[in-house]
Amino acid sequence: MIYLDGELVAPERARIDPRDRGLLLGDGLFETMRARAGRVSLVERHLARLRHGAATLGIPVPLDDDGIARALAEVLQANRLDDAALRLTLTRGPGPRGLAPPADPRPTLMIASAPPPPPKPPARARIVSIRRNEHSPLAGIKSLGHLDNVLAEREAGEDEALLLNSRGRLCEAAAANLFLVVGGVAHTPPVADGALPGVIRSVLLEPGAVETTLLPADLAVASEAFLTNSLIGVRPLIEVDGRRIGDGQPGPLTRTLAERAAQA
Amino acid sequence: MIYLDGELVAPERARIDPRDRGLLLGDGLFETMRARAGRVSLVERHLARLRHGAATLGIPVPLDDDGIARALAEVLQANRLDDAALRLTLTRGPGPRGLAPPADPRPTLMIASAPPPPPKPPARARIVSIRRNEHSPLAGIKSLGHLDNVLAEREAGEDEALLLNSRGRLCEAAAANLFLVVGGVAHTPPVADGALPGVIRSVLLEPGAVETTLLPADLAVASEAFLTNSLIGVRPLIEVDGRRIGDGQPGPLTRTLAERAAQA
Numbered sequence: 001m002i003y004l005d006g007e008l009v010a011p012e013r014a015r016i017d018p019r020d021r022g023l024l025l026g027d028g029l030f031e032t033m034r035a036r037a038g039r040v041s042l043v044e045r046h047l048a049r050l051r052h053g054a055a056t057l058g059i060p061v062p063l064d065d066d067g068i069a070r071a072l073a074e075v076l077q078a079n080r081l082d083d084a085a086l087r088l089t090l091t092r093g094p095g096p097r098g099l100a101p102p103a104d105p106r107p108t109l110m111i112a113s114a115p116p117p118p119p120k121p122p123a124r125a126r127i128v129s130i131r132r133n134e135h136s137p138l139a140g141i142k143s144l145g146h147l148d149n150v151l152a153e154r155e156a157g158e159d160e161a162l163l164l165n166s167r168g169r170l171c172e173a174a175a176a177n178l179f180l181v182v183g184g185v186a187h188t189p190p191v192a193d194g195a196l197p198g199v200i201r202s203v204l205l206e207p208g209a210v211e212t213t214l215l216p217a218d219l220a221v222a223s224e225a226f227l228t229n230s231l232i233g234v235r236p237l238i239e240v241d242g243r244r245i246g247d248g249q250p251g252p253l254t255r256t257l258a259e260r261a262a263q264a
Numbered sequence: 265m266i267y268l269d270g271e272l273v274a275p276e277r278a279r280i281d282p283r284d285r286g287l288l289l290g291d292g293l294f295e296t297m298r299a300r301a302g303r304v305s306l307v308e309r310h311l312a313r314l315r316h317g318a319a320t321l322g323i324p325v326p327l328d329d330d331g332i333a334r335a336l337a338e339v340l341q342a343n344r345l346d347d348a349a350l351r352l353t354l355t356r357g358p359g360p361r362g363l364a365p366p367a368d369p370r371p372t373l374m375i376a377s378a379p380p381p382p383p384k385p386p387a388r389a390r391i392v393s394i395r396r397n398e399h400s401p402l403a404g405i406k407s408l409g410h411l412d413n414v415l416a417e418r419e420a421g422e423d424e425a426l427l428l429n430s431r432g433r434l435c436e437a438a439a440a441n442l443f444l445v446v447g448g449v450a451h452t453p454p455v456a457d458g459a460l461p462g463v464i465r466s467v468l469l470e471p472g473a474v475e476t477t478l479l480p481a482d483l484a485v486a487s488e489a490f491l492t493n494s495l496i497g498v499r500p501l502i503e504v505d506g507r508r509i510g511d512g513q514p515g516p517l518t519r520t521l522a523e524r525a526a527q528a
Contacts, residue, residue: 004282011281014281015279016282017275018279018376019275019376022287023287023353023355023408024294024351024410025408025410026290026408026410027414085361089287089288096378097349097351097378098381099413099414099417099438100417101414110282112283112361129401130399130401131399131400133395133399133400133430135394135397136394136395137393137415138412143409144409145289145407145409146289146290146291147290147291147321147407148400148402148409149289150291150321150365154365
């Protein structure tokens with residue numbers, strides 16, 4: 001069962017309007033959240049990011065935070081899931097032809113659930129040819145246009161995809177933030193370099209990890225590296241482009257921060 | 265009435281699956297076409313571009329060109345439109361959670377129509393802060409992720425939006441290609457600079473106009489400028505950022521090429 005505009009409905013029966021601007025133009029946002037023991041982890045941060053993105057795009061959010069929290073809980077309950085991956089999608093809703101938004105938008109709000117992804121072994125990654133556009137106002141928000149990420153993941157094959165920005169700086173993975181441990185401190189690319197302000201990333205930044213512009217050459221001096229997102233938490237990254245990070249094993253700071261992320 | 269996966273159906277009753285990757289990830293393409301006197305202008309070029317984009321993304325196109333042409337004609341007929349704006353949307357169809365495409369995609373093919381936009385007066389434009397990512401494989405294809413364009417248009421207000429690429433070169437307008445007339449020749453930014461290979465653009469390029477890297481400084485030396493897309497054809501551009509192009513009037517080469525586009 002999914003939540004769609006105020007109702008719980010089977011996905012096979014749920015109807016998205018073919019004029020929905022989320023479909024036609026990528027005019028919308030999403031959040032991917034993790035539920036554990038029936039509780040949505042860090043839901044306040046997810047909803048704050050959603051509202052920041054919606055304000056940037058000028059999309060009204062049809063529910064207050066309590067209303068969204070209730071809808072998330074209803075989806076978990078209806079699907080008898082305690083542990084789950086939750087996806088919230090907000091679009092500007094249907095509109096007429098063309099780029100200009102309708103004057104009086106009727107946004108679409110949808111929440112779907114799935115069993116959580118299984119734990120993954122330490123990651124190997126590859127720097128792909130696709131680059132983040134750090135000049136786009138979309139770089140900092142989680143908008144629906146994720147085709148670059150789809151292509152990046154395809155290019156990386158079995159590996160994870162690492163993306164540079166237009167100036168050749170390290171940016172993030174296709175669906176995760178990147179951290180490098182250098183000098184005993186965890187560094188992650190700043191939002192200004194095109195990184196998405198990830199929720200687990202935000203937990204690790206206060207305090208402890210720091211935002212630092214990172215170059216591909218920094219991979220060679222990092223003693224540890226890891227990827228973060230809301231579904232995997234912290235995942236060690238042990239190899240990039242066939243070269244080991246540090247000694248090629250998950251490191252001690254990575255383990256410490258993984259525990260911190262799991263308790264957040 | 266719209267065409268959706270083999271059927272003509274009222275938009276109010278048409279159903280897009282909430283798991284459609286076009287909606288969830290912008291994983292798809294579109295084409296905007298102009299019909300005149302019941303005939304779709306330059307349909308072969310539109311379908312060739314669609315197929316090129318679909319091949320780039322690995323999305324199977326569910327109909328051959330004759331089948332798509334028939335579907336376009338059915339939509340025109342069902343809506344009693346001879347003159348129309350047609351929008352074809354192709355997505356990878358529904359998929360499970362995550363970026364990885366389903367092994368056996370069931371693509372969504374949709375065609376909608378609207379009355380053609382009214383003729384517009386000569387354009388004024390503004391260079392906006394949003395930039396095209398010429399490094400993206402998506403720069404050359406007409407993918408669903410058009411939120412950058414929506415924001416660019418919003419930033420430009422009453423003006424048209426001109427976008428630079430990440431290196432500060434002129435690229436295109438939010439929904440049109442850009443041409444500058446310099447030395448009696450019409451120049452348009454190359455696809456390598458992030459320009460979409462527009463269909464009217466392609467008509468003007470063979471032969472006559474040429475692909476040239478253009479900088480904002482070239483606006484000051486251009487004697488004429490114009491914008492092209494499939495709905496407007498050729499539209500004179502007479503002012504950018506408050507500065508007149510040439511004498512601020514539609515120029516003779518612009519008029520000649522407008523006629524050529526209208527006859528294509």
